[in-house]
Amino acid sequence: MIPLPLIDVRRVTHRYGYHRAPVLADLSLRVAQGERLAVIGRSGCGKSTLLQIMAGLAHPTSGEIRLAERRYATRPIRRTLMFQRPLLFPWLDVTGNVALALRFDGRAREAPGRVEALLTQVGLAEHANTNVRELSGGQQQRVALARSLAIDPDVLLLDEPFSALDPLTRSDLRRQLRETQVAFGFAMTLVTHDVDDVLDLATRVVAMSADPGRIVAEFDIPPDMDAEARATLRAQLINALEPATFPLALSA
Numbered sequence: 439m440i441p442l443p444l445i446d447v448r449r450v451t452h453r454y455g456y457h458r459a460p461v462l463a464d465l466s467l468r469v470a471q472g473e474r475l476a477v478i479g480r481s482g483c484g485k486s487t488l489l490q491i492m493a494g495l496a497h498p499t500s501g502e503i504r505l506a507e508r509r510y511a512t513r514p515i516r517r518t519l520m521f522q523r524p525l526l527f528p529w530l531d532v533t534g535n536v537a538l539a540l541r542f543d544g545r546a547r548e549a550p551g552r553v554e555a556l557l558t559q560v561g562l563a564e565h566a567n568t569n570v571r572e573l574s575g576g577q578q579q580r581v582a583l584a585r586s587l588a589i590d591p592d593v594l595l596l597d598e599p600f601s602a603l604d605p606l607t608r609s610d611l612r613r614q615l616r617e618t619q620v621a622f623g624f625a626m627t628l629v630t631h632d633v634d635d636v637l638d639l640a641t642r643v644v645a646m647s648a649d650p651g652r653i654v655a656e657f658d659i660p661p662d663m664d665a666e667a668r669a670t671l672r673a674q675l676i677n678a679l680e681p682a683t684f685p686l687a688l689s690a
């Protein structure tokens with residue numbers, strides 16, 4: 439069975455200003471139900487712009503974004519965007535920060551049980567009543583993850599959520615996110631310029647070029663790769679991100 443595309447990006451071109459060069463050019467991308475899609479590219483290639491368009495926070499200059507119709511539910515597809523910094527409310531504790539998402543969604547009555555379950559999932563149950571200012575960067579990002587999941591999104595969009603963290607915390611958080619995605623079943627799209635984010639987390643990756651942002655390569659990422667398969671895929675990804683060098687010499 440072909441997985442249902444939840445977000446269908448169709449031939450999107452985007453310019454910041456009428457006379458400016460396009461940041462994204464004729465870019466198409468589908469996010470399927472339950473998949474962990476990574477978008478990798480060099481700084482400035484348009485990854486965040488693409489994610490904002492996918493989140494509905496920006497409108498493309500041309501092209502369109504189609505969301506799957508939910509024939510089996512009454513509500514439209516839900517998208518949540520998670521950023522590099524956790525953006526928590528510093529005067530609230532962990533529970534208060536996560537519960538706020540439910541309050542904004544008109545579901546405050548669900549908060550006690552749902553917040554507890556989410557905090558257990560992200561490994562923060564024992565910090566439920568801790569003020570978020572007292573948490574480490576990695577713990578704060580896990581609060582942000584629990585808050586993003588509180589409204590039960592169909593698609594979680596992540597804009598370099600680990601880049602402010604040290605390598606060990608980063609690796610822990612990748613594992614946490616992967617386990618949470620498997621447990622909850624939402625689809626995710628992660629933009630990053632870190633190959634390890636891709637290899638540890640994604641089930642599929644698209645590589646973007648810059649000036650303008652286009653998709654130049656796509657790879658499926660098998661689960662449980664051995665070291666050799668991982669090294670091969672790493673080399674293929676890095677190769678896809680390298681600007682072509684000496685094309686004339688190679689074709690001579």
Ligand SMILES: Nc1ncnc2c1ncn2[C@@H]1O[C@H](COP(=O)(O)OP(=O)(O)OP(=O)(O)O)[C@@H](O)[C@H]1O
Nearest residue numbers: 454461479480481482483484485486487488629631
């Ligand atoms: N609001 C804006 N107004 C004008 N130009 C913008 C705006 N936002 C982004 N840009 C430009 O669009 C291009 C792509 O930016 P974007 O942030 O989407 O790239 P990115 O791949 O996410 O970069 P990074 O990895 O460094 O975050 C850059 O040249 C940037 O300067």
